[in-house]
Amino acid sequence: MYIVLSMVGAILGGGMSFLIRLELMDPGLQLLHDQQFYNVLVTAHGFLMVFFVVMPAMIGGFGNWFVPLMIGAPDMAFPRMNNISFWLLAAAILLMVIAAFTQGGPGTGWFITTIFNMRAPGLTMHRMPLFVWAILVTAFLLLLAIPVLAGALTMLLTDRNFGTAFFKVAQGGDPILWQHLFWFFGHPEVYIIIIPAFGIISQVVSTFSKKPVFGYLGMAYAMVSIGFIGFIVWAHHMYTVGLNVDTRAYFIAATMVIAVPTGIKIFSWLATMWGGSIEFKTPMLFAIGFIWLFVMGGVTGVALANSGLDLAFHDTYFVVAHFHYVMAIAAVFGMFAAFYYWIGKMCGRQYSEVLGQIHFWLFFVGVNVLFFPQHFLGMAGMPRRIADYPDVYHGWNYISSIGSYITTGATLFFFFIVWRTFTAGEKAAANPWGEGATTLEWSVASPAPFHTHEDLPDMTGTQPAE
Amino acid sequence: MLKTMRFLAPAAALGGVFTARDALAGQGLPKPWQMWFQEPASPVMERIMEFHDLVFAIEVAIVLLVLGIMAYIVVRFNHKANPAPSKNTHNTLLEVIWTVIPIIILVVIAVPSFKLLYFADKIEKADMTLKVIGNQWFWSYTYPDQGDIQFDSIIVAAEDLKPGQPRLLTVDNKVVLPVDTNIRLLFTSNDVIHNWAVPAFGLKLDASPGRINESWVRITSEGDYFGMCSELCGVNHAFMPVHVQAVSKAKFAEWAAAQKKAAAGGRNDKFKVVQAEKPAR
Numbered sequence: 093m094y095i096v097l098s099m100v101g102a103i104l105g106g107g108m109s110f111l112i113r114l115e116l117m118d119p120g121l122q123l124l125h126d127q128q129f130y131n132v133l134v135t136a137h138g139f140l141m142v143f144f145v146v147m148p149a150m151i152g153g154f155g156n157w158f159v160p161l162m163i164g165a166p167d168m169a170f171p172r173m174n175n176i177s178f179w180l181l182a183a184a185i186l187l188m189v190i191a192a193f194t195q196g197g198p199g200t201g202w203f204i205t206t207i208f209n210m211r212a213p214g215l216t217m218h219r220m221p222l223f224v225w226a227i228l229v230t231a232f233l234l235l236l237a238i239p240v241l242a243g244a245l246t247m248l249l250t251d252r253n254f255g256t257a258f259f260k261v262a263q264g265g266d267p268i269l270w271q272h273l274f275w276f277f278g279h280p281e282v283y284i285i286i287i288p289a290f291g292i293i294s295q296v297v298s299t300f301s302k303k304p305v306f307g308y309l310g311m312a313y314a315m316v317s318i319g320f321i322g323f324i325v326w327a328h329h330m331y332t333v334g335l336n337v338d339t340r341a342y343f344i345a346a347t348m349v350i351a352v353p354t355g356i357k358i359f360s361w362l363a364t365m366w367g368g369s370i371e372f373k374t375p376m377l378f379a380i381g382f383i384w385l386f387v388m389g390g391v392t393g394v395a396l397a398n399s400g401l402d403l404a405f406h407d408t409y410f411v412v413a414h415f416h417y418v419m420a421i422a423a424v425f426g427m428f429a430a431f432y433y434w435i436g437k438m439c440g441r442q443y444s445e446v447l448g449q450i451h452f453w454l455f456f457v458g459v460n461v462l463f464f465p466q467h468f469l470g471m472a473g474m475p476r477r478i479a480d481y482p483d484v485y486h487g488w489n490y491i492s493s494i495g496s497y498i499t500t501g502a503t504l505f506f507f508f509i510v511w512r513t514f515t516a517g518e519k520a521a522a523n524p525w526g527e528g529a530t531t532l533e534w535s536v537a538s539p540a541p542f543h544t545h546e547d548l549p550d551m552t553g554t555q556p557a558e
Numbered sequence: 559m560l561k562t563m564r565f566l567a568p569a570a571a572l573g574g575v576f577t578a579r580d581a582l583a584g585q586g587l588p589k590p591w592q593m594w595f596q597e598p599a600s601p602v603m604e605r606i607m608e609f610h611d612l613v614f615a616i617e618v619a620i621v622l623l624v625l626g627i628m629a630y631i632v633v634r635f636n637h638k639a640n641p642a643p644s645k646n647t648h649n650t651l652l653e654v655i656w657t658v659i660p661i662i663i664l665v666v667i668a669v670p671s672f673k674l675l676y677f678a679d680k681i682e683k684a685d686m687t688l689k690v691i692g693n694q695w696f697w698s699y700t701y702p703d704q705g706d707i708q709f710d711s712i713i714v715a716a717e718d719l720k721p722g723q724p725r726l727l728t729v730d731n732k733v734v735l736p737v738d739t740n741i742r743l744l745f746t747s748n749d750v751i752h753n754w755a756v757p758a759f760g761l762k763l764d765a766s767p768g769r770i771n772e773s774w775v776r777i778t779s780e781g782d783y784f785g786m787c788s789e790l791c792g793v794n795h796a797f798m799p800v801h802v803q804a805v806s807k808a809k810f811a812e813w814a815a816a817q818k819k820a821a822a823g824g825r826n827d828k829f830k831v832v833q834a835e836k837p838a839r
């Protein structure tokens with residue numbers, strides 16, 4: 093259900109991004125005659141994609157489904173609460189249209205409970221599949237970050253409606269405070285989005301290389317430390333607000349530290365593949381695509397971490413390219429990898445390998461044509477969030493919009509694949525991936541029955557994680 | 559390689575698709591198909607570019623390394639080439655290496671980064687000051703050292719442009735500044751947060767209501783320089799450009815004297831702080 097919801101969100105959010113690129117294809121205002129409407133589109137595209145596509149699919153969808161399966165529990169702890177959170181989210185997607193996004197993340201707290209208390213005996217923390225680790229870290233981040241957002245939003249609402257002055261200068265408030273609060277939530281939020289994808293990629297890479305994950309402990313603790321550092325770097329979004337120079341020096345240092353655990357993850361994935369016997373099935377292609385996008389976005393991230401360079405990059409298309417590579421499109425690749433990897437387990441029917449691979453190549457080419465030229469636009473100085481731009485920026489905008497056509501086409505093709513899978517897909521075996529797929533979910537039939545592990549499977553002594 | 563990339567403005571064939579207006583290019587303005595920074599016109603921007611060359615070289619090296627490893631893996635470890643997977647999951651030495659080397663690289667980046675940060679921040683001894691005030695949706699400027707000359711700078715609508723003036727970047731009253739002068743810049747705003755940016759100067763700082771931010775610039779060559787508001791500030795955010803004209807010190811003194819005289823004579827309606835009408839479009 094979360095996944096269906098997230099597809100609806102994707103149609104809306106993706107459609108908006110297509111409109112944005114249509115408008116930006118040529119200089120001058122053509123499609124949208126109103127900059128205000130453009131601003132609304134950009135903001136809504138971001139919120140929809142983050143809160144109603146990636147988060148429900150990753151955490152609500154794949155998380156809810158596979159965390160209990162993978163740790164050998166019958167269902168999530170607090171199933172009722174979990175259900176309510178789905179319907180709250182569905183309601184929120186409607187309210188979203190009038191920008192009343194009050195319900196942020198689906199099921200969070202109970203993931204921690206589930207994972208800590210409902211693991212199969214013998215499945216120690218250090219044997220949990222990395223996807224489970226990823227969801228655990230994510231749940232902690234959500235738990236800590238969402239209250240700050242809720243608090244900041246409350247302050248904003250009372251400012252607007254009840255005459256308080258948290259952020260209003262005329263009455264002694266400070267808009268910079270809003271920025272601090274927003275980014276204190278906002279930065280962990282990017283990790284909330286990407287960390288589940290880390291988990292998925294680890295599972296997929298290991299399965300198709302027919303090898304256990306390389307450096308398992310390093311991987312798990314890299315996620316934990318990325319999650320932790322994520323909370324102390326928020327002001328790197330604010331290098332140009334006029335912060336004290338020493339403060340900026342601190343945030344530069346803290347931000348660059350993130351590159352270390354990130355590097356550990358990338359090299360461990362490569363090392364997992366090294367020496368493997370790799371089958372390049374669709375989920376694996378998306379996983380490799382993910383690594384490419386993540387490395388690209390990662391290195392531009394190292395550049396952006398420097399306040400000095402940010403004088404040139406801040407609020408330009410360079411930033412747009414960076415975060416789409418490192419988190420937005422990378423997360424989408426994670427979702428596609430998860431979809432192709434687990435769809436057989438979820439609906440009992442397998443996707444078509446040929447169609448899946450065509451989808452991968454279309455989508456991969458599309459997003460790179462779409463976002464790579466935006467690095468050039470940013471370096472040349474084109475600001476973000478403008479509906480019309482000086483004519484010198486025409487060329488790369490035109491190319492970028494062509495990329496958006498390809499990406500949109502690839503996404504429509506994906507929906508066709510989903511439809512084909514459900515109507516004409518072959519029956520999926522319990523374990524379609526062979527010897528490489530060793531986690532618990534592959535030990536049960538496809539589709540996975542309700543309340544799969546009524547009796548806790550005994551994991552003592554079996555399947556060492558490394 | 560880095561140097562040549564900077565001037566790459568290729569795709570002449572594709573370029574033909576676009577209108578003649580695109581050919582418009584001047585100083586302080588990127589060229590069509592530009593893939594790199596604009597020409598630097600201040601010591602800060604020169605240092606930004608120098609530092610970025612270092613960072614960029616590191617970025618390229620990392621990307622090539624990862625691509626190389628991936629290509630090797632695809633060729634060597636696909637299931638046909640290597641039917642029996644190894645079960646190798648550990649190599650402590652390797653893991654230490656890929657933790658330590660990134661740390662070393664980060665230190666290599668951090669040292670020049672901090673130098674640049676402190677260099678770009680403020681100037682101790684300034685020769686003059688320019689106050690920049692953000693408004694929805696135009697900039698106001700004050701010259702406290704030149705007898706408080708002040709004026710608003712409002713975008714020129716597309717249909718009123720003279721040939722050679724770039725669309726969305728041309729204003730009615732441009733900011734005239736002398737070259738080779740250390741200029742202190744003070745930023746604030748009358749309404750919401752704006753951001754005054756000129757890419758060729760490596761300059762970008764918020765103009766925030768209720769606070770004054772400080773930066774500086776030393777312009778190295780005469781010419782016209784353009785920038786745009788770089789913090790979303792409302793409906794006409796895209797239509798409040800920055801246009802700086804850098805002139806010789808002598809010319810600047812002349813200009814300032816003329817402005818002061820005009821203001822004293824009360825004849826200069828043009829430069830009185832006027833309530834700006836809505837910018838065009």
Ligand SMILES: [Cu+2]
Binds near residue numbers: 692695752753789790
């Ligand atoms: Cu503005």
